[in-house]
Amino acid sequence: MTRAARQAPSPRRSAGPSRRKQREPRAHWVLLLLTLVVAATALLFGGYGRHEIAATDPPSGACEKAPANLFTGGPVISMDPKTGGVSASRMPAGTVALTYDGGPDPAWTPRLLDVLKKHHAKATFFLTGTDAAAHPDLVRRIRDEGHQIGSHTYSDADLAGLSAPRTGLELALTQNVLAGSAGVGTHLLRLPHTSTTAKLCDDQWQAARDAIVDGYVVVAADGPGRGLKDGAVRQFTGSAAAVRDTERIFASPLGDVRFTTVGEGLGLSGATYPVSTFAEVRGTAVVWAQAASRAFVGAMTWLMVAAGVITVARLVLLLTVARVHVRRVRKKRRRGHRPPPVTEPVTVIVPAYNEEAGIEATLRSLLASTHAYVQIIVVDDGSSDRTFEIAESVHAWDPRVMVVRQENAGKAAALNTGLSWAQFDLVVMIDGDTVFEPDAIARLIQPFADPRVGAVSGNTKVGNRHGVLGRWQHLEYVIGFNLDRRMFDVLECMPTVPGAIGAFRREALAGVGGVSEDTLAEDTDLTMALCRAGWRVVYEESAIAWTEVPASVQQLWKQRYRWCYGTLQAMWKHRRAPVEGGQAGKFGRRGLMYLLVFQMLLPLLAPLVDVFALYGLLFQDAGQAGAVWLGFTAVQVFGAVYALRLDKERFEPLWTLPLQIFVYRQLMYLVVVHSVVTALLGNRLRWQRMQRTGTATQTLETPARQPA
Structure with a gap:
């Protein structure tokens, strides 16, 4: 057979695959890159909200010595508008501020609110931003029942161990979440892992002072030696134990003791305040973003x-x-x-x-x-x-x-x-x-x-x-x-x-x-x-x-x-x-x-x-x-x-x-x-x-x- 006889006729070119080069769109x-970036961002934000990224632990050493001239005037520290210095305040006699750190939590927060409502008492809740974003309905219930809301940072991080940008992020995110979930802002701040002012280490005091300069009122707590009738700020860590301890307080003979919020007890007007519509919209976006990231992390786990x-x-x-x-x-x-x-x-x-x-x-x-x-x-x-x-x-x-x-x-x-x-x-x-x-x-x-x-x-x-x-x-x-x-x-x-x-x-x-x-x-x-x-x-x-x-x-x-x-x-x-x-x-x-x-x-x-x-x-x-x-x-x-x-x-x-x-x-x-x-x-x-x-x-x- 000759080569010419083995020459196949020119086939019809199909619309299918060919070896012609085409410009491939990008x-x-x-x-693909956008999907991976969104996924990584969601994981990082979700991890941040779950305290998994750069989470901080309580101070390991005892803070026995307070900074010089640390306050003897009380556990509530704020900027003195007259002198520009720092002043400390104490609750008046017969006035008690019950304060709760962390949450809100769907397990113990509703029970605690029921106890307070039963005894016609008001309290101050220092909320963690991540938990507030996860349960905005509970934030609104706390607000609607007349309680006061403070900040406990976004991820319960010890501000003493953080850089200035991270500290600003912790406080700003919490404010955004409170604005998006309840339409409020707050000047009240409790530093995580602290109790009385006498237990503030030098670096913790520096974190407190920086927050005060930024307009916050730092709320610590009175020691157990100060009686309720003398006026006190009581601190509880949010949990089932906090509910039991609160019920125990109300079950004991109290006499003429009034339970109120930190702001009302000290006459701090504007401690909690309504925010603008823009701040509320921005905060709602943060709440939705955290909800989406949590859902994404949960879905990725499954x-x-x-x-x-x-x-x-x-x-x-x-x-x-x-x-x-x-x-x-x-x-x-x-x-x-x-x-x-x-x-x-x-x-x-x-x-x-x-x-x-x-x-x-x-x-x-x-x-x-x-x-x-x-x-x-x-x-x-x-x-x-x-x-x-x-x-x-x-x-x-x-x-x-x-x-x-x-x-x-x-x-x-x-x-x-x-x-x-x-x-x-x-x-x-x-x-x-x-x-x-x-x-x-x-x-x-x-x-x-x-x-x-x-x-x-x-x-x-x-x-x-x-x-x-x-x-x-x-x-x-x-x-x-x-x-x-x-x-x-x-x-x-x-x-x-x-x-x-x-x-x-x-x-x-x-x-x-x-x-x-x-x-x-x-x-x-x-x-x-x-x-x-x-x-x-x-x-x-x-x-x-x-x-x-x-x-x-x-x-x-x-x-x-x-x-x-x-x-x-x-x-x-x-x-x-x-x-x-x-x-x-x-x-x-x-x-x-x-x-x-x-x-x-x-x-x-x-x-x-x-x-x-x-x-x-x-x-x-x-x-x-x-x-x-x-x-x-x-x-x-x-x-x-x-x-x-x-x-x-x-x-x-x-x-x-x-x-x-x-x-x-x-x-x-x-x-x-x-x-x-x-x-x-x-x-x-x-x-x-x-x-x-x-x-x-x-x-x-x-x-x-x-x-x-």
Whole structure:
């Protein structure tokens, strides 16, 4: 056959994938970055509100010596407007100010308010901003029942140990929350972790003085030695104990004692005041922001738990079903269970676009096949390098190779061109950089002894696995892809026969109209179409082909971006499969749902979960977070060991697995997010092609597999 006769007609260019470069919009990157920023901000604000970020503890040492000339005049300290100095005040005789620190809390605050209401007493509540934002209804009840509201800072932080900006933030946020929840502001402040003025350390006194200069009235408490009839400020820490202690006070003989607020008892007009509409709106925004951040943190906690449970359940399912698959394979290989061998001739189609680096090795491996007769069709899809010439040179010394040339139209069109030249009923489709083991074709077609089988997936292995990136992809192929294929085989829901090594019946291909050009993942689209047409698609682990994987992060991103986007296209195209009957419904309800949950939804949530995990490690219980991570890694390592053992691979690459969890997996998650955002924005993804280097045979030259 002359070269002119093997020149394919110019195919019609489809609206599907092509190799033409298009300008890719950047809106998806902006949306992704904005999502991560919002999530991180919500976590930080939520953590701040939960006292988890830079929380402070009470002073560890006793403050026995007060600063010089510290007040003997009383526990309420304010600025003297006449002298500009600091003055101290004490409650008049027979007047008691009951004060409560912290809260409001839905458990004890309503009970305390009921007790005060029963005894017609008024009190002063020094509220924590985070709790006030969480329970604004209780803040309003405190206000409506005539009690006074003071500030206890936003996060119960010891102001003595804070910088000036952090102190200002603590006080300002509390004022905003009070304005948003009850429409009030306050000049009253109680420093957290302090009681009487005599217990103020030097740095605490400095914090108190700074607050007084800013217009606050700092309220401490009288010591227990001062009787109620003498006039006193009593301090209680908000809790059930505060309720009991308050009831005990009212139950004791009191005589002519009046219980009132700090402001009313000392005649401090404007201690609590109404705020402007603008301040109220601003405060409402702060309250809503904290509510949203709390809800986000709570949701992320549950999502993290759910993701962990689902991930472990998936691994258990994969390992269990893989064991079932192994038993089935062993049973078939026993004497008496083997069907007659399939020895029919095979057509191998090799679509090639700029594959000069590896096309010769690919063809030589096919020609070395132990199968009786193989027709090899190389479809040069408009290559601009020496792919066509190299393939022609191989044809010159072995006529089993046919070379067909066409204008560039994409891989799917090249495969269809090859089908039009195919002579035999069994067709093997491979990539132009794939190297077959000698017995791969013979083993790959054996499942066709079952007339229900329409396609067979082979076992793709990474050839260039010597770098860290190569090892990571090697682990992914063995642990992820091949374990998944074992499960899909057992559950009869295989979604993808890989383009690197797959076999098909021509009858099945003709029934679905050949290879569709609708998506960028033509192999996934074709496999799903075969499943919906009622054909069984199986996995043959003993049919091994070696492929070249990307050697750089940029090339890896391009490849996986195209895979993921194409898979999304195929899933959308076959979205009706779950409601169909027979083999189509089985594939839809099992295969499509699995892809949706584990390859789309879980990766979409994974970056947020990882941010939350890092947040927990840095700002919560680091030991607990570390233990969870170690447990998760141990489970992953166990699964990896089992998967490598099934594929008869060495365990040496396992040392890269923990680092893979931190780096490689995050990259794959972002690829999924990128693809989904691109699809949601309606952008058309251009063809992403990997630059070949001809390194698929590296592992063949230095075998990495254990002996069978």
